[in-house]
Amino acid sequence: MTISVGDTIPEVTLVKATPEGPQAIKSSEYFAGKKVALFSVPGAFTPTCSAKHLPGFVEKAEDLKAKGIDEIVGTAVNDAFVMGAWNKAQGSDDITMLADGNADFVKAIGLTMDGSGFGMGTRGQRFSMVINDGVVEQINVEEPGDFRVSSADHLLGQL
Numbered sequence: 001m002t003i004s005v006g007d008t009i010p011e012v013t014l015v016k017a018t019p020e021g022p023q024a025i026k027s028s029e030y031f032a033g034k035k036v037a038l039f040s041v042p043g044a045f046t047p048t049c050s051a052k053h054l055p056g057f058v059e060k061a062e063d064l065k066a067k068g069i070d071e072i073v074g075t076a077v078n079d080a081f082v083m084g085a086w087n088k089a090q091g092s093d094d095i096t097m098l099a100d101g102n103a104d105f106v107k108a109i110g111l112t113m114d115g116s117g118f119g120m121g122t123r124g125q126r127f128s129m130v131i132n133d134g135v136v137e138q139i140n141v142e143e144p145g146d147f148r149v150s151s152a153d154h155l156l157g158q159l
Helices: 047-059 061-066 080-090 104-108 152-158
Strands: 013-018 021-026 035-040 071-076 095-099 112-114 122-124 127-132 135-141
Touching: 013 080, 013 104, 021 080, 035 047, 035 152, 047 061, 047 071, 047 080, 047 095, 047 152, 061 071, 061 152, 071 080, 071 122, 080 095, 104 122, 127 152, 135 152
Parallel strands: 035 071, 071 095
Antiparallel strands: 013 021, 013 095, 035 127, 112 122, 127 135
16 A cells, blocks of 8 residues: 555664765654655666756755755665765755665555666655655655656645
């Protein structure tokens, strides 16, 4: 079943990319007590993700924070080293990268996709969410191949 507005983020372990190395975190603890704009991409360094998705959140970070967002989080089914390198190459200090290397998070929320036709295996769909104290307030899931409703601009319009 796919996660919906009003649902609580399920308990999974994600891995935060930090300067000191990967840090395992529990989703229930991480999303508690703050309002988070979360965006998910099929893969770091992939074309649409790198050309549009991440840059949009970097560009709109201050606008999102002005609308009450405490933290902006990017995630993908990649390891923490890749997520950290992607943020260093194209992101900013305004973005926190959480690796979902085993796809535990996207499986738990029902938003996987089969990227095996591209040699990518199980991945997360492209989506964005607003999570307030662990509860989903907004969710925007893209149709395959699209990039519209998961953008920073679209999310801004919902706040």
